[in-house]
Amino acid sequence: MTDTVATEETPPSGSNGAREHRKPAIHQRISTQMYAGIAAPLFLTLAASLVAWISFTRVGEAEKEVNEGAIPELSAAFGVAESSNRLVAGGPALVSSTPDDFVSVVTGIAAARSEFETQLELLWNRGTGSMWLGEMRGYAAQLNSNISAIEAEMPEYFEFGTEADELRAEVDAAVRELERQIVPALDDQLFYLVAGQRELDTPPVPDAVHRSDEEVRLYRHWSALGGDVAQSAELLASAFSASQSALIEPLRESFESARDRIEISVATLGEAAGDDLRPAVDRLFALGLDDGSVFDVTQRRLQIEESQRRQLAENQALGVALVGEIESLVGAVEIDVDVATEASAQAVNTGRLLLIVISVVGVLGALLINWLFVGKRILRRVGQLSNRMRALAGGDLETPVETGGRDEVAEMADALEQFRQAALEVQRLNLVEELAGQLSERNEQLSQTLADLDRAQDQIVANEKLAALGEVTAGVAHEIRNPLNFVKNFAESSDELLEELLEAIADPEPPDDQADYIAEITGDLKENLTRIRGHGDRANRIVESMLMMGRGGGESRPVEINALLDEHAMLSYHSARAQDADFNVTIERDFDPDVGELEVIPQDMGRVFLNLVTNAGYAANERWRDLGGEPGKMVTLSASDDTPYFPTIWLSTQRTDELAVIKVRDNGTGIPPDVVQRIFEPFFTTKPTNEGTGLGLAMSNDIVRGHGGQISVESEPGEYTEFTVELPLERAAPVEPIEPVQADDAAAPAN
Known part of the structure; x- marks a missing residue:
């Protein structure tokens, strides 16, 4: 027990340096504060006397300023009234003037106007009556305007x-x-x-x-x-x-x-x-x-x-209104003078009373400060500090040492608090070491789990890319077959035309119209070659679009939006037909020719259109199947409604002042409201597991936002779904292409 006590007493003896460092300044020492507490009431009494004397002096000066300022203000107000009457009288003088005395009348009115403005400005500079002066300036402006109008009309009147x-x-x-x-x-x-x-x-x-x-x-x-x-x-x-x-x-x-x-x-x-x-x-x-x-x-x-x-009648009314405002201003000034005089007298009486009260309060305050400061602040805090030291000795390390203040007592409390914190820190260090070991094990487990999730996500994206390319390939094959058939037919026709041309040239005795006949054949050949070249370019564009879709990314360039939408709609249609021979939808087009070209990344924007049309076709076909649709069989909306149902997709574009609006609408199954809220979340889909991953709409949303636009959806379950893509006609910043692997996923059907 003796050794323990000695150990606990050691830190205070070794913390003298800390106490010297935090030694309170002179004004924070208890002795200084005690002397100040005694001297404060005396200084308070002297200060109160001085304040009272200064206050009385200022009251007298304020009263003098009010009395001296009121007279010029009233004089200026009367000057405004007199000059306004002269200005009002100038109107009849103008009207009754003759060409001979018109100039002298105008000169007199100008002098009256100048005098009116001078008096009004003088009154404004006095800084009083701003509420009336605003109205007076308005009346004066209208009065001047009327007189100026009369003055301007008089030459014409004379004429x-x-x-x-x-x-x-x-x-x-x-x-x-x-x-x-x-x-x-x-x-x-x-x-x-x-x-x-x-x-x-x-x-x-x-x-x-x-x-x-x-x-x-x-x-x-x-x-x-x-x-x-x-x-x-x-x-x-x-x-x-x-x-x-x-x-x-x-x-x-x-x-x-x-x-x-x-x-x-x-x-x-x-x-x-x-x-x-x-x-x-x-x-x-x-x-x-x-x-x-x-x-x-x-x-x-x-x-x-x-x-x-x-105008003369209005001037008379304005003159009356000006006089009324001036009377109000004069009344207000007189009231202010009376109030100021009364307030000054009251301030003098109040100051005298306060002087007596402050003197008495100062004396009583000296006694109260000494009693409260010594008895309450010093003795009470020393007792609290003594009790806390006994509690620490008994093992209570959780309760902090609180005394407040920045004096000698507070310095002792700080030293005791440092001792408590040091003892508590030893306990906490042991607990931290134990928790650190457990946290390290958990971090290793989480890192392994995150790596597994990254590998699984990469595999899903790769599978989605391969599935999308496989679906689109069938549609591309059908799209290429049409121009190739045209190329074959025109080539065969050109071969026959060449044989006819050779026979015509080899004829030793050509008829008179031989030249016209040869020109007709060569014209047909040129036309066939032009068509072969056009369909070849079409097939080449389809192949390039397919290659760019596979590569992803690309650079932004001006693209005909109507053509891009129509091309990828047909690509989606034929891809669906290649996978399902029973698939069939009607595509209605309502393209605004004024939409024209927009600066976009064609590969990325094509994926958006392909994904939206694919989803629309899927929804319409699903509703057709739900209604019992079979090849060659017409279905109706319900048993009670004989209206025929035809799976339909509506494609429309529209140009506004700032946007190009593209809409893809279907009459399919629709989307429930709770699903609409999550439709653009990655990996969210309502399709079966083997038919979608939920990446298509999420990636489409990213592509459209990357172009500075936005995509929205409106749906009624069992009725329709309509996606709206809004693209700015002029984008504010360059479009950054979407990463290739993720962009390809946009081509896959998604919810």
Whole structure:
């Protein structure tokens, strides 16, 4: 027991260096804090007195600033009100101005506007009343805008006034000219009707002549002409005296009616009278109906007057609103002054009271600090530290030593905590060594298991690649057989044409049309050679596509998407037919010719199309079999529905502003909702074990995303499944080809 105690006492004696290193600074020592605790209330009292004195001084200064600042603000507000009234009065002055005094009126308005802006800016710079100043600036802007509009319209208004005076004079002249011709002619016709004489020195004609219907009708037309001319003059005079622009259009229409009647009368009076009257009549019509006529000038002038009246009324309302805002601002400033004065007085009284309270609190605080600091902080913590040392001696190593603070007591607690941690670390090291050995064994087992999984995955991918190539090979053979048959047929036809050509050339006495016949044969030969070359290129493309599919990868290049989709759809179809002679689906195409070419990796994108079409054909064929489908037998959707069922795949493309959308839809078995959520997961499939690995759609999704696009699926179980591939028309970054082995797996049928 004696040796144990001596051993436990050794670490503290050897940890003097640690205590010296963590020796608290002067301001953290208990003695310093005790002196500070005693002196703090004294300094607090002095500081409170100084703060109170400074506070009273600032209150006085603030009150002085408020009183001095309120007067300029009120002066600026009154200046804004006065200048706004001058600016409002400038509108009527403009409207009532003449061309001679227009410039002086504009100059006066400009001075009033400048004074208004100056007063408003002065008020804004004072920094008060921003809520009202925003409205005032809006009113001022509208007021200036209205005055500027009136000012801009006045030159045009003056011009229209001048034009109206000139037109009035021209109208008077034209009417006088017409009256000069019409009145004598009317009097002569009346005299002829009554007396039967054209001249006083000529004998009268018989009554049947001078009182005939023709002469009476002629008199009536002269009379109607005079009345219509008088009415036209009255209409033009009414236009000059009109007070509203809305009245001009009815006057114009009445004038047009009078014009028509005048035209009829002039035409009836005969060619000689019509020629004499025509210049004055045309001039009267031009004054009333041509561009710049009496009605046009008067209507535009009245419109300007109406616009000015509206703007003047709006200016009056704006002036009233400005005065209202200024009154609100003045009221707010007065309220602020009253509040500031009251707050200053209250602050002085409150400061005095606080000075007394702080002094009392300072004295009491000194007593409380000494009692709480010495009794609670020092003695209590020393007692806790003593109890913890006894617990360590009894074997309690788990409970940490906690005292808090950064003083001498805390330094002793830190030394005791280090001793506890060292003893606890010895126990933990033994446990760690044991756990490390067990963890090493588990890591070796996991590494072996991971290597086995990698080898199994590589084998599955390789088998999938071989199966995909085997399925596609049958379709490729069928696709190549068609162009080869064409090549054979055209070659045989060309052989026959060559024999005919040789016979024609060998004929010693050719007919007259021999040259045309030879040209026809050579043309057919060229056409056959062109077709042979085209079908040979088609077979070559199929073989190259097959080779690239086997190699995988490749470089991106512009590819005709419609052709790529159609080519791999037919390849999928014939591959399925080669594996199952009963397989048969209808492929409907709806290709948008505007889709054109896209920058893609043709091998990878072809695998996507091949996989989607293969899956669609599989689903449609499975539904056909589930419905009892057999070769030569028509099936229906159900026993209660006689609608025939035909396995069908719909291929469609569409070009939008930014995307090319490719859709593959089938009327097969559909996909359940819980399966749709996992359909793009690697190795997930709903097919039998020997018919799919679940890599096709996962790899298709990777290929489409690698091209900057996305693939989605929509399905209704028992109805349809539709896959949608969206590819950007312009990709943002180069497409990285998919790894060859994985890309080949995309050709294999998958769910």
